[in-house]
Amino acid sequence: MALDATFHALSDRTRRAMLRGLAEGPRTVGELAAPFAMSLAAASKHIKVLEGAGLIERAVKGRVHLCRLSAEPMHAGAEWLRHYEKFWNARLDALEAALAEEDETKGSRRT
Amino acid sequence: MALDATFHALSDRTRRAMLRGLAEGPRTVGELAAPFAMSLAAASKHIKVLEGAGLIERAVKGRVHLCRLSAEPMHAGAEWLRHYEKFWNARLDALEAALAEEDETKGSRRT
DNA sequence: AAAATACTCAACCGATCGGTTGACTGTTCC
C-alpha cells in the first residue's frame, strides 16, 4: 500500500528535515546528508526510503545524485488526512507548535 | 516528537482502517477488532498505538472500553503535509486512487 | 595513470514492530 510507505517515510524526523531542505530546491545526496550527525551511508538509506515512497526523485548527473521533491504521494497523504479532518473541529495551534518546535530543535538553517 | 508518533500510527493499514471505522462513531475495542483476522490482543495493541499518538481517546465504561476519534494530532499531520503541498502542483487523481483502492481492498463497509 | 570525490552495497548490530499465546483483572449475568 502506497499510504503505508508515505506515512512510514514521514514518521522519521531526519527524513522530514531532508524534505524540508528539498523544499528550498534540489540537493545532492551529500548536501542532504551534511546537517546530520550520521554516516553518509545512513543518510543515503534515508534518501532511499524517501525515494521508495516516491516522495523524491533522483537524477544521477556524473558522480553526483541530485534529488528533488516529487509531489503526488505527499498529496495523497494530505488528502487522506484531510478526509478525516472534516469529522472534527480543527485546532490550528497544535500544528503550529509542532512545526515550530521541529524547526527550532534542529538547527534551523533557513533564517 | 509528536509528528513521529502521528505518522507512525498512520503508516499501518489496520490502524487506518480502525480510524475509518471510528469516523462513523465511537466503537468498543471488540468492535474495532472484529473485522481483522488477528487476535484481540493484537488489535488491542494497535488501539494503544493510536491512543499513544493521541489520535483516539478511550472511555472505560464498566467492562467495555469505548474509543472515539481525537482531532489535533491528525490535524497537525495534515497541516505539515499541507505546508509542503504548496511547493508542488497538486495532482488530485493519485489520492483518489489510493483512497478508493484502500476502501475496496478491505470490505468497504461505508457504501 | 593515480588520487580524490560522490556515492552505493553488504554485512552486521541492537531496538522496535506486528503478531502469537497464556495468564490475569474486572465487570455483568444467572
Added chain:
DNA sequence: GGAACAGTCAACCGATCGGTTGAGTATTTT
C-alpha cells in the same frame, strides 16, 4: 457465588528499522 465476557499484560517470535563499518564503483581532477 460462579460462569461468561471485555479487555489488558507479559513473554516470546521473526521481520524490519536505523545505525555502523568496510569494501566497491563510477566519475572527476591533477
